[in-house]
Amino acid sequence: MPASLTDVAKAADVSIATASRVLAGSAHPVAEETRLRVLKTAEELGYQPNLVARSLRIDHTYTIGIIVENILSPFIPPIVRGIQDRLEVDGYFGITINAGWDPQVEAEAIQTLRKRQIDGIIFVESCLRSSDEVFELADKPHVFVHRLFNSLSLNSIVPDEHYGARLATRHLAQLGHRRIAFINGPEGWNATINRMAGYQEELAIRGIFDPGLVERGDWEVQSGYLAAQRLIALKDPPTAIFAGNDLMALGAIYAIQEAGWRVPGDIAIVGYDDREFSGFVRPAITTIRMPCEEMGRASAEALLRLIDGETEAIEPILIRGELVVRQSCGARGEGEWEFEPERGSLPRRRARELCP
Amino acid sequence: MPASLTDVAKAADVSIATASRVLAGSAHPVAEETRLRVLKTAEELGYQPNLVARSLRIDHTYTIGIIVENILSPFIPPIVRGIQDRLEVDGYFGITINAGWDPQVEAEAIQTLRKRQIDGIIFVESCLRSSDEVFELADKPHVFVHRLFNSLSLNSIVPDEHYGARLATRHLAQLGHRRIAFINGPEGWNATINRMAGYQEELAIRGIFDPGLVERGDWEVQSGYLAAQRLIALKDPPTAIFAGNDLMALGAIYAIQEAGWRVPGDIAIVGYDDREFSGFVRPAITTIRMPCEEMGRASAEALLRLIDGETEAIEPILIRGELVVRQSCGARGEGEWEFEPERGSLPRRRARELCP
DNA sequence: GTGAAAGCGCTAACAT
DNA sequence: ATGTTAGCGCTTTCAC
Numbered sequence: 001m002p003a004s005l006t007d008v009a010k011a012a013d014v015s016i017a018t019a020s021r022v023l024a025g026s027a028h029p030v031a032e033e034t035r036l037r038v039l040k041t042a043e044e045l046g047y048q049p050n051l052v053a054r055s056l057r058i059d060h061t062y063t064i065g066i067i068v069e070n071i072l073s074p075f076i077p078p079i080v081r082g083i084q085d086r087l088e089v090d091g092y093f094g095i096t097i098n099a100g101w102d103p104q105v106e107a108e109a110i111q112t113l114r115k116r117q118i119d120g121i122i123f124v125e126s127c128l129r130s131s132d133e134v135f136e137l138a139d140k141p142h143v144f145v146h147r148l149f150n151s152l153s154l155n156s157i158v159p160d161e162h163y164g165a166r167l168a169t170r171h172l173a174q175l176g177h178r179r180i181a182f183i184n185g186p187e188g189w190n191a192t193i194n195r196m197a198g199y200q201e202e203l204a205i206r207g208i209f210d211p212g213l214v215e216r217g218d219w220e221v222q223s224g225y226l227a228a229q230r231l232i233a234l235k236d237p238p239t240a241i242f243a244g245n246d247l248m249a250l251g252a253i254y255a256i257q258e259a260g261w262r263v264p265g266d267i268a269i270v271g272y273d274d275r276e277f278s279g280f281v282r283p284a285i286t287t288i289r290m291p292c293e294e295m296g297r298a299s300a301e302a303l304l305r306l307i308d309g310e311t312e313a314i315e316p317i318l319i320r321g322e323l324v325v326r327q328s329c330g331a332r333g334e335g336e337w338e339f340e341p342e343r344g345s346l347p348r349r350r351a352r353e354l355c356p
Numbered sequence: 357m358p359a360s361l362t363d364v365a366k367a368a369d370v371s372i373a374t375a376s377r378v379l380a381g382s383a384h385p386v387a388e389e390t391r392l393r394v395l396k397t398a399e400e401l402g403y404q405p406n407l408v409a410r411s412l413r414i415d416h417t418y419t420i421g422i423i424v425e426n427i428l429s430p431f432i433p434p435i436v437r438g439i440q441d442r443l444e445v446d447g448y449f450g451i452t453i454n455a456g457w458d459p460q461v462e463a464e465a466i467q468t469l470r471k472r473q474i475d476g477i478i479f480v481e482s483c484l485r486s487s488d489e490v491f492e493l494a495d496k497p498h499v500f501v502h503r504l505f506n507s508l509s510l511n512s513i514v515p516d517e518h519y520g521a522r523l524a525t526r527h528l529a530q531l532g533h534r535r536i537a538f539i540n541g542p543e544g545w546n547a548t549i550n551r552m553a554g555y556q557e558e559l560a561i562r563g564i565f566d567p568g569l570v571e572r573g574d575w576e577v578q579s580g581y582l583a584a585q586r587l588i589a590l591k592d593p594p595t596a597i598f599a600g601n602d603l604m605a606l607g608a609i610y611a612i613q614e615a616g617w618r619v620p621g622d623i624a625i626v627g628y629d630d631r632e633f634s635g636f637v638r639p640a641i642t643t644i645r646m647p648c649e650e651m652g653r654a655s656a657e658a659l660l661r662l663i664d665g666e667t668e669a670i671e672p673i674l675i676r677g678e679l680v681v682r683q684s685c686g687a688r689g690e691g692e693w694e695f696e697p698e699r700g701s702l703p704r705r706r707a708r709e710l711c712p
Numbered sequence: 713g714t715g716a717a718a719g720c721g722c723t724a725a726c727a728t
Numbered sequence: 729a730t731g732t733t734a735g736c737g738c739t740t741t742c743a744c
Contacts, residue, residue, distance in 0.1 A: 002470075004737060015715040020739060028740090031713060051471045052411050053737035056720050061408060063451075071437050072700030077427045084427070084454060093472070095419075095451050098440060101706050114358075115407045116449070127710050148702070149710055186707065218704065221636045221695040247636070247698060254638060277633040280577045280603070282610060339577040342603060344428030346504070348574065350457050351542065354483050354505055360721060371731045376723060384724090387729060409721035412736050716743080727732075 065113035082296020141306035165198025224248025264330030279340035283327035421469035438652020497662035521554025580604025620686030635696035639683035
């Protein structure tokens with residue numbers, strides 16, 4: 001049986017109220033002498049406050065719900081990590097539920113969280129359309145992070161893909177390329193619309209935009225492979241390709257190599273997302289990093305402000321990722337290539353310490 | 357203000373006890389007529405039980421702690437997914453904490469969880485040495501899943517790497533190879549010890565084990581690359597390489613290709629882990645799947661049994677992964693190659709439905 | 713500066 | 729079959 005506040009109060013010969021005041025760090029004044037005595041007895045008894053009881057009393061659980069579509073989806077773990085890290089600072093906790101891109105399941109998840117009296121909700125890559133839908137289900141503070149289909153509503157934290165696409169395109173242009181193709185994503189996605197817009201804007205400013213160099217894929221490797229084959233078959237093929245994501249960039253690289261050309265020698269490639277494999281594929285893919293952890297942190301930060309009542313709603317927040325230069329763009333020459341260490345793995349030094 | 361049990365009881369004109377009995381699904385008998393009336397009023401008032409209050413009362417939170425070393429580590433999201441899926445069936449929830457391979461942080465995490473009155477703990481890839489350490493910190497049911505450094509203690513769920521390694525080696529042997537090399541992992545890891553043992557046992561049985569064909573890497577791409585270069589330089593090089601993990605298999609493939617040889621034509625490769633990139637690298641890597649979700653489910657299952665008091669401790673559980681045949685082993689011939697779709701991504705059909 | 717007591721929402725004896 | 733009541737561990741008024 002763990003010691004309760006009553007136990008500590010009894011042992012320290014004070015009232016339970018006083019014990020609570022010192023152990024919960026209340027602003028209410030307590031004589032220094034008693035304070036120390038209570039602290040000491042609590043220590044001796046190994047007292048740990050019962051947060052469930054406290055939550056019931058103060059009507060605040062310091063717990064927020066994180067509704068993710070699928071924890072296996074590539075950007076979600078880093079987003080969740082960012083959320084957790086920021087939450088921890090304020091003593092909050094997140095409980096995550098997988099909703100599998102099903103609005104029905106998402107609605108049920110909200111109910112479950114409501115029963116657990118969570119203080120707020122973060123939707124990660126949610127397919128729910130509006131805040132109204134959420135308020136109908138649970139009148140709780142909430143934010144959306146990395147919405148895939150409609151970005152510009154309130155309480156949203158999304159990547160600045162227009163900016164990223166301009167960065168990628170500009171990099172290629174500055175390397176001297178004038179025929180820069182684009183492999184776009186499937187219709188309807190924010191990423192498709194904004195990456196295309198950034199690409200087009202950057203080239204239009206330079207007077208070298210050519211709609212004939214825009215192909216469409218579906219985000220998967222195979223589609224990038226096929227799109228690049230079409231691009232290669234042009235009478236006047238591009239000298240560089242900006243692929244809408246790293247998966248399609250990889251497919252494009254395969255198509256180019258298969259045609260007997262070299263990357264970046266004959267055609268330079270830039271991808272988007274900075275997926276882990278981009279660092280150890282050959283050639284390693286130059287790309288735009290998706291600022292997942294930053295988005296996670298920003299969303300937690302925003303939710304905490306909403307919970308504290310500092311504001312009614314937050315304006316959409318755009319988070320920028322930076323250009324990651326590797327081999328496929330040609331900026332580093334073609335000779336040398338390095339392998340990046342795996343992300344998220346146990347650091348070598350640590351590993352050695354832990355071995356028996 | 358959400359409706360409480362008292363509100364429902366009042367509105368349905370029954371005592372709060374009766375309301376509780378029907379709404380909490382108690383075994384205590386209630387007249388069908390009253391039951392229906394309570395249910396109806398609860399529905400009308402939008403009643404949702406307050407699980408925090410219930411937890412305090414019944415001293416059971418239906419919450420378990422999941423202490424992971426780093427949610428960004430590749431096997432952890434699928435393990436967590438498996439845990440969550442199994443937990444959900446019994447109405448439990450998991451809250452995850454990142455401990456960063458630091459026993460100190462891990463100890464603090466246990467305290468935090470204890471304050472939240474969790475019913476049990478699952479340690480994922482934990483570096484804590486024994487159950488004793490945990491019991492000192494919190495006298496709670498707990499299991500370890502995918503221990504990296506000491507597998508065979510009680511309450512552990514680990515992959516059967518000895519079995520997997522035999523599977524991989526046997527596959528190569530059955531393809532006709534007799535000089536099969538092995539790129540081992542760094543010292544001290546369970547994976548290193550058990551994969552080596554499986555490799556050696558399978559070859560010894562066939563009388564073709566040659567210690568001169570065993571190289572060592574550190575799990576990263578670069579080390580596989582280097583190890584394969586040493587193997588190639590042998591007077592009598594192997595015709596097949598079993599790499600201790602997919603990362604090193606990839607490095608080996610690069611070294612072989614760079615030497616002007618072909619995979620699998622000149623040297624066949626089999627990896628281990630079935631990492632996502634193994635499915636869309638060229639050649640796609642034949643490998644042994646790490647049964648992460650199964651381990652997660654099994655660990656949740658085991659913990660639930662511990663919580664229910666069905667048993668005092670569980671014997672170590674070994675989970676097997678199967679051989680995934682792709683291009684690098686040569687079993688499918690060299691011509692055709694396909695790209696696998698990304699795991700964890702939004703299914704195409706769903707994506708189309710969700711587009712505005 | 714300290715203590716007594718009410719009560720958060722719920723469950724489970726113990727009546728009736 | 730239904731109701732009354734105590735109490736889980738805590739915070740917080742309100743008195744002194």
